[in-house]
Amino acid sequence: MADVQKKRLGGFLLDWSAVIAIFLCILFFSAYKGTSFLSFANLTNILLSMSITTILAIALTVTLACDGFDMSACTLASCSGYVFMACYLWYGMNLFLSAVICVLFTMAAYLFTLFLILVCKIPDMLATCALMFVHQGLGQWFTGGGAISAGMPQPNGVLPKRTFFGEDFVSIGKAPWIILIMFACVLAAHIFLQHTKQGAFLYAIGSNRTAAALSGISVKRYRFLAGMITAVFIAIGAMVVCSRNTAAQLCGCDNYLMPALAAVFVGRSVGGMEKPTALGTVIGAGLIVILENGLTLCSVPYYILPAVKGGVLITALAVVYLSKRDSFDS
Amino acid sequence: MDEFIFRAKNITMEFSGVKALDKVDFEIRSGEIRAVVGINGAGKSTLMKVFSGVYPAYGGDIYCNGRKVSLKSPAEAAKLGIRIVHQEADTAILPDFRVYENLLIDDLAVETGMFRYDRKKMRQKAAEVLTALGIALDLDMYAKNLTLAQKQMLLIAKQIHKKCRLLILDEPTAALGKEETENLFRLVRRLSETEHTSVIFISHRLAEALAICQSCAVMCAGRVTDEFAVDGNVDTKMIVAKMLGKDVACHTESAGRKEALDTAPIVLETEHLCDGKGRFDQVSISVRKGEIVGLAGLVGAGKTEFCKAIFGVGKLSGGAIRIHGEQVLLKSPVDAVRHRIALVPEERRKEGIFPAKSITFHLCAASLSKFCQFSFLKKAGMEERARAGIRELGVSCKNEKQQIQFLSGGNQQKVVMGKWIDADCDIYILDEPMQGVDVGAKQDLFRMIRKLAENGAAVLYASSDVPDLLSVTDRIYAMYGGRIMAELRSQETEEKEVMYYCVGAPLRA
Numbered sequence: 002m003a004d005v006q007k008k009r010l011g012g013f014l015l016d017w018s019a020v021i022a023i024f025l026c027i028l029f030f031s032a033y034k035g036t037s038f039l040s041f042a043n044l045t046n047i048l049l050s051m052s053i054t055t056i057l058a059i060a061l062t063v064t065l066a067c068d069g070f071d072m073s074a075c076t077l078a079s080c081s082g083y084v085f086m087a088c089y090l091w092y093g094m095n096l097f098l099s100a101v102i103c104v105l106f107t108m109a110a111y112l113f114t115l116f117l118i119l120v121c122k123i124p125d126m127l128a129t130c131a132l133m134f135v136h137q138g139l140g141q142w143f144t145g146g147g148a149i150s151a152g153m154p155q156p157n158g159v160l161p162k163r164t165f166f167g168e169d170f171v172s173i174g175k176a177p178w179i180i181l182i183m184f185a186c187v188l189a190a191h192i193f194l195q196h197t198k199q200g201a202f203l204y205a206i207g208s209n210r211t212a213a214a215l216s217g218i219s220v221k222r223y224r225f226l227a228g229m230i231t232a233v234f235i236a237i238g239a240m241v242v243c244s245r246n247t248a249a250q251l252c253g254c255d256n257y258l259m260p261a262l263a264a265v266f267v268g269r270s271v272g273g274m275e276k277p278t279a280l281g282t283v284i285g286a287g288l289i290v291i292l293e294n295g296l297t298l299c300s301v302p303y304y305i306l307p308a309v310k311g312g313v314l315i316t317a318l319a320v321v322y323l324s325k326r327d328s329f330d331s
Numbered sequence: 332m333d334e335f336i337f338r339a340k341n342i343t344m345e346f347s348g349v350k351a352l353d354k355v356d357f358e359i360r361s362g363e364i365r366a367v368v369g370i371n372g373a374g375k376s377t378l379m380k381v382f383s384g385v386y387p388a389y390g391g392d393i394y395c396n397g398r399k400v401s402l403k404s405p406a407e408a409a410k411l412g413i414r415i416v417h418q419e420a421d422t423a424i425l426p427d428f429r430v431y432e433n434l435l436i437d438d439l440a441v442e443t444g445m446f447r448y449d450r451k452k453m454r455q456k457a458a459e460v461l462t463a464l465g466i467a468l469d470l471d472m473y474a475k476n477l478t479l480a481q482k483q484m485l486l487i488a489k490q491i492h493k494k495c496r497l498l499i500l501d502e503p504t505a506a507l508g509k510e511e512t513e514n515l516f517r518l519v520r521r522l523s524e525t526e527h528t529s530v531i532f533i534s535h536r537l538a539e540a541l542a543i544c545q546s547c548a549v550m551c552a553g554r555v556t557d558e559f560a561v562d563g564n565v566d567t568k569m570i571v572a573k574m575l576g577k578d579v580a581c582h583t584e585s586a587g588r589k590e591a592l593d594t595a596p597i598v599l600e601t602e603h604l605c606d607g608k609g610r611f612d613q614v615s616i617s618v619r620k621g622e623i624v625g626l627a628g629l630v631g632a633g634k635t636e637f638c639k640a641i642f643g644v645g646k647l648s649g650g651a652i653r654i655h656g657e658q659v660l661l662k663s664p665v666d667a668v669r670h671r672i673a674l675v676p677e678e679r680r681k682e683g684i685f686p687a688k689s690i691t692f693h694l695c696a697a698s699l700s701k702f703c704q705f706s707f708l709k710k711a712g713m714e715e716r717a718r719a720g721i722r723e724l725g726v727s728c729k730n731e732k733q734q735i736q737f738l739s740g741g742n743q744q745k746v747v748m749g750k751w752i753d754a755d756c757d758i759y760i761l762d763e764p765m766q767g768v769d770v771g772a773k774q775d776l777f778r779m780i781r782k783l784a785e786n787g788a789a790v791l792y793a794s795s796d797v798p799d800l801l802s803v804t805d806r807i808y809a810m811y812g813g814r815i816m817a818e819l820r821s822q823e824t825e826e827k828e829v830m831y832y833c834v835g836a837p838l839r840a
Contacts, residue, residue: 198439198448205436208427215423217440276427 015320016273023288030295038298045176047294052183053242055286057257058264059190060234065265065277066194067227068207070125074235076136078254081107081239083140086149086249093162096169104236111232119221150248166247174245182241186234191279203227204276260289263314270320289313335361335496336396337529343390344377351377353553362527366540369550370574371630371795375533379499383415384408412496418505420482426475431457433474434489460492480511497529504539505631516543535629538835541565551576567836572827592805595619598789599758604650610636611813618789623780625800626793627829628810634793635677638762642674643667673756675748677763683747686736690728691717693735693746697754724749725775741772748779759783759790765799777803797826811835
């Protein structure tokens with residue numbers, strides 16, 4: 002009996018380990034750093050840095066829900082950023098039009114990803130791993146090997162039509178808008194995944210592809226749908242990054258892949274859902290950003306932080322795979 | 332309820348020239364529970380796949396209530412109310428979904444113009460469905476946490492809560508325990524009595540089939556060889572004979588070795604061995620030095636699980652394994668190999684070979700240390716060994732460098748078994764070693780197995796092919812439902828008798 006209880010308690014702790022870790026982090030950092038951690042300014046700061054990771058992690062959540070995988074999401078986001086900035090600065094389009102073109106471009110680019118995965122039948126991991134390099138190369142070819150920022154001429158020497166940023170553009174990357182955009186993305190993904198039948202079908206495919214097909218769900222059609230939704234979130238992420246940097250930096254989004262993946266996998270285990278969910282992803286992103294923020298405040302050098310993020314990802318993956326059955330134990 | 336008659340006439344089905352079904356006639360009326368029994372490969376599953384629209388290229392006619400219908404897709408069959416529950420429950424459920432979601436997800440997929448995923452409404456409907464069917468399942472449980480029996484109940488409920496006139500159950504009891512089987516039978520009986528659903532019950536377990544069905548069709552080699560009503564005086568021996576068709580003459584070459592074997596020391600012995608998951612139960616066998624012992628049983632009898640257990644795979648819940656009279660604890664295949672046990676696994680392609688590796692690699696894989704010097708492989712020695720092996724085993728191939736994936740099934744199996752010959756094992760466990768092996772290669776392999784035994788190894792040979800067992804083994808254990816039903820001497824028995832035990836017929840008599 003005690004054994005059963007112990008097991009149940011262990012399961013509970015494992016299921017809520019991410020939330021417990023967040024609390025422990027907050028307790029530790031506020032005890033150690035006091036008001037410099039727990040101030041309103043720093044909390045806003047945490048939400049700010051959380052938002053980009055969260056939006057890109059939401060994109061990955063949708064792909065991972067139907068058992069897909071995308072390593073090229075963030076390199077594609079960098080490319081979308083170049084297109085967004087080029088439209089806005091080089092060609093002088095207004096913000097709305099630039100945003101629409103950015104979204105359309107990302108969706109079109111994602112068609113190629115889906116072509117490789119659904120038509121050529123390359124495993125997701127391998128196809129997107131190769132695409133990462135394609136995105137990096139083609140993106141830099143487009144920008145001429147440099148960043149796109151205010152006042153810089155195009156690679157062919159033509160001067161940009163717009164030389165300074167509008168108020169609306171800059172505000173996207175600032176509080177409160179960036180935080181509101183994040184919450185809007187999370188809410189949209191949450192409603193889609195949890196409360197529509199299409200979302201349920203994505204999870205059905207992720208849960209057991211054969212059974213889903215036997216239930217009359219068109220696996221390819223819904224994986225395509227998931228890809229298109231992922232593309233939209235990638236585009237939103239790209240625009241937010243550009244606005245926050247007031248430039249399309251070279252490979253500006255590439256480094257978000259790791260924390261975004263970590264956020265999704267941390268979120269998978271939350272509440273014992275064992276599937277990627279929007280709310281779980283927010284918790285995952287929160288954990289990573291709080292850890293990063295707190296450690297920076299404790300003057301841990303920034304160049305060590307990737308190891309911390311990697312450690313969180315490893316822990317999350319261990320939780321996911323430890324609970325799986327040993328395949329040789331048939 | 333109106334009368335429903337399902338009739339199939341002259342059903343023929345061919346797979347690349349081989350007749351799987353040969354002019355089969357079949358009829359079932361509403362409320363009837365009809366068993367279809369036969370040994371593996373008799374055509375039972377093929378016939379059911381025709382009925383459920385999976386094989387649209389069938390020949391012959393099918394009538395529902397006298398009207399001719401065409402079953403060209405699973406959807407068309409479902410429209411007529413023909414529903415099938417496949418053998419493997421795990422391929423058809425969504426493990427991360429709750430019971431009520433699993434139950435109703437099909438409905439959701441065909442409904443159009445709806446976006447909302449209304450859990451409350453689904454749960455309510457699922458509760459109604461399960462109450463109406465009298466199935467007790469926790470609606471909110473994740474399907475992955477259900478037992479196999481519960482998963483099967485869930486799948487049956489998923490099929491029958493919609494219009495269902497004919498329910499096909501393909502080997503539904505293969506993985507169920509006794510009590511779970513009883514539960515399933517109660518549900519099936521209730522369906523036939525209250526809903527007047529016709530049920531086709533596929534099984535190669537005669538005892539079970541006779542326990543639930545009102546009528547029975549026996550299939551053998553693609554034909555229905557007998558049909559009869561099930562009443563008190565069914566002659567199980569006669570049915571087994573009908574299942575087997577013609578008697579195949581088996582020759583045993585091991586005559587004269589019997590006396591010598593009875594005094595040889597026991598090498599491998601299990602005592603009341605029980606599987607942690609209940610797939611075999613209280614299995615006690617013994618294999619003597621130089622003896623070839625058969626383990627006869629149909630698919631699902633627990634042979635493979637038992638063989639793997641001796642090789643250290645899977646958890647045991649009781650019993651003991653003794654090797655050379657000493658009790659051993661085999662926690663993993665590494666332990667088993669240390670005790671000089673070799674396993675030739677059932678699924679050659681999945682578990683036995685490295686497709687892109689050469690014949691040389693395979694033949695030397697189990698005894699690599701013989702070809703090593705300070706961990707460096709001596710290639711010339713390996714190739715020489717491989718050439719000798721190819722000659723010895725009669726493998727037809729280009730040369731020893733050929734990749735194993737390009738060999739025929741029989742030759743692959745020769746190589747897989749050949750690698751163990753040099754490894755000097757004491758105990759050889761062969762699980763369905765003749766699967767996909769042609770007749771010529773079979774004789775070579777039999778010779779090889781006999782040679783292993785003559786050299787002093789103990790061989791355990793598990794198979795569902797009784798003639799093969801009779802021709803190569805000294806003794807046979809017949810297994811049914813995870814238990815040993817009988818121990819027979821190959822010299823003194825015949826196919827009918829072995830099969831009689833393998834289908835569990837004594838349980839009925």
